[in-house]
Amino acid sequence: MGSKELLSLRWGIVGCGLISSWFVADLVLPRAAAPTNHVIKALGSSSVLKGHNFAKTHCPSHHPSIYASYEEVYNDPEVDIVYIGTPHVFHLENALGAIKAGKHVLVEKPMTMNARDAEILIATAKEKGVFLMEALWTRFNPLVAHLQRLLHQERILGPLHRVSIDFSLHMPFSSLPTTSRAVDPSLGAGALLDIGIYTLTWAALILDSHPDHIAAGSPTPWMASTMSLNNGVDETTAILLNYKDIGCQAICTSTYGSPGKKEFCRIEGEKGEIVIGATIAASNPGWLEVKVSGREERIDVKRMEGAKGFYFEADAVAEDLRAGRLENDVCPLGESVRIIGLMDMVRKINGLRYPQDED
Ligand SMILES: NC(=O)C1=CN([C@@H]2O[C@H](COP(=O)(O)OP(=O)(O)OC[C@H]3O[C@@H](n4cnc5c(N)ncnc54)[C@H](OP(=O)(O)O)[C@@H]3O)[C@@H](O)[C@H]2O)C=CC1
Numbered sequence: 001m002g003s004k005e006l007l008s009l010r011w012g013i014v015g016c017g018l019i020s021s022w023f024v025a026d027l028v029l030p031r032a033a034a035p036t037n038h039v040i041k042a043l044g045s046s047s048v049l050k051g052h053n054f055a056k057t058h059c060p061s062h063h064p065s066i067y068a069s070y071e072e073v074y075n076d077p078e079v080d081i082v083y084i085g086t087p088h089v090f091h092l093e094n095a096l097g098a099i100k101a102g103k104h105v106l107v108e109k110p111m112t113m114n115a116r117d118a119e120i121l122i123a124t125a126k127e128k129g130v131f132l133m134e135a136l137w138t139r140f141n142p143l144v145a146h147l148q149r150l151l152h153q154e155r156i157l158g159p160l161h162r163v164s165i166d167f168s169l170h171m172p173f174s175s176l177p178t179t180s181r182a183v184d185p186s187l188g189a190g191a192l193l194d195i196g197i198y199t200l201t202w203a204a205l206i207l208d209s210h211p212d213h214i215a216a217g218s219p220t221p222w223m224a225s226t227m228s229l230n231n232g233v234d235e236t237t238a239i240l241l242n243y244k245d246i247g248c249q250a251i252c253t254s255t256y257g258s259p260g261k262k263e264f265c266r267i268e269g270e271k272g273e274i275v276i277g278a279t280i281a282a283s284n285p286g287w288l289e290v291k292v293s294g295r296e297e298r299i300d301v302k303r304m305e306g307a308k309g310f311y312f313e314a315d316a317v318a319e320d321l322r323a324g325r326l327e328n329d330v331c332p333l334g335e336s337v338r339i340i341g342l343m344d345m346v347r348k349i350n351g352l353r354y355p356q357d358e359d
């Protein structure tokens with residue numbers, strides 16, 4: 001691994017649920033200009049039949065080995081990297097299993113249930129000398145780099161005043177089965193860990209990356225928050241961040257209670273505003289609109305026909321491995337810990353504990 005001749009990346013997938021299906025379907029789409037050939041080599045599932053059905057539907061031409069245990073994926077010598085697509089509460093155990101078997105790991109968001117567990121995972125990956133990344137795919141959407149250029153290099157909005165970010169999904173707890181990972185506290189349910197994490201990520205991408213904030217030593221923003229709990233977990237959460245060093249506030253809201261708007265993010269500055277939109281979810285931005293006097297433009301994300309955009313992150317991971325890097329600089333491990341740490345604080349203030357928080 002890490003050598004220049006790595007032209008294919010061989011994936012082992014753990015958990016054959018929804019996100020794994022999206023991820024795999026994107027990776028196997030034929031792409032003329034693909035920098036890496038992503039190969040699905042192994043699938044681990046609670047049931048071999050489920051694994052076979054998954055392969056038939058989502059990667060029919062890849063013929064992966066199908067295993068009835070995740071351990072067999074970790075130990076398959078044909079697998080370079082393990083993708084963890086299980087509910088949050090299993091991320092630590094599954095990622096540790098793969099790392100201890102010497103595999104690189106891409107683990108779904110949130111990396112773990114709390115910052116302490118993320119530190120454990122990171123320390124173990126470092127000890128074993130393997131790559132580890134939280135699959136915060138939004139960071140790899142090409143719109144983000146474009147946005148950061150507009151805001152921080154061109155300074156198109158001038159000084160920033162306020163950023164509002166909302167991730168809303170209309171799937172109230174009452175409409176979901178009690179076994180859903182969004183509702184069941186034993187599976188790490190709740191809006192903050194599932195979708196609120198993206199609102200904090202957007203705040204980080206827009207404000208923590210601000211050159212003046214970095215020059216000021218990146219002080220932790222002042223924070224206030226409130227949660228509406230249902231069944232012991234948050235259905236709705238609001239977080240206010242005040243970056244006093246740059247005079248800008250971020251309002252981060254997330255809920256399962258309403259559909260929200262396509263325009264999920266608004267960045268207001270002295271000279272105008274930028275609005276970011278998404279067709280389905282704030283995790284997958286589709287366009288941005290600049291509304292500044294004398295310069296009004298819309299920029300759309302170009303994706304492969306039929307793809308969601310998971311290949312942006314997979315290609316970045318492959319590039320790191322090819323170059324022998326064990327950490328990605330667009331989605332650094334320190335940022336995963338910092339944002340999970342913010343979520344820990346929000347939960348503590350609002351009395352939301354999970355069993356994983358116990359000593
Ligand atoms: N990046 C993104 O856009 C998205 C990320 N996610 C993240 O992916 C993770 C999984 O979410 P999602 O795919 O929606 O979940 P699903 O419930 O659809 O799938 C999770 C899979 O994990 C496996 N699993 C192992 N143990 C359990 C258990 N006790 N209960 C339920 N499933 C179990 C199952 O696979 P099997 O039976 O095959 O072993 C199951 O199908 C979450 O952490 C979520 O935050 C989710 C959606 C989008």
Ligand SMILES: O=C1OC[C@@H](O)[C@H](O)[C@H]1O
Binds near residue numbers: 194281283
């Ligand atoms: O992007 C997303 O949209 C739907 C959520 O439930 C999911 O976990 C999230 O990552």
